[in-house]
Amino acid sequence: MTNKIRIQPVHFLELRNIWDGDHRLPTSSSRRAWALARNLDPDAVNRWWYRRRLALKNSGELVTSEHYDLPIGFP
Numbered sequence: 001m002t003n004k005i006r007i008q009p010v011h012f013l014e015l016r017n018i019w020d021g022d023h024r025l026p027t028s029s030s031r032r033a034w035a036l037a038r039n040l041d042p043d044a045v046n047r048w049w050y051r052r053r054l055a056l057k058n059s060g061e062l063v064t065s066e067h068y069d070l071p072i073g074f075p
Contacts, residue, residue, distance in 0.1 A: 004041040007048065011038060015045075018070065019052050023061075026070035038075040 007015075026034070026049065035045040057063045 004035075004044075005039055007040055007044050011040060012048075014073075015048055019049075022068065023052075023056055024064055024066050024068055025049055025053055027067045030068075030070035030072075034070050034072055037072045 028046070031045050031049060032042040035042040053063060
């Protein structure tokens with residue numbers, strides 16, 4: 001079993017840039033693949049996305065139920 005690293009500032013920046021471009025929630029499988037490609041804990045990445053979605057909902061903005069595949073990119 002490989003130890004996963006905590007989400008680092010560079011990862012938060014990458015996630016924030018993705019979120020700023022698209023407020024939909026990525027599919028669970030693509031969030032997991034994105035996290036594993038960066039050796040991050042998939043649960044921590046999932047929590048980040050759900051906190052963004054909750055903040056959007058609490059701001060009164062429309063929250064869509066659509067999902068998309070998060071590109072893995074170049075970790």
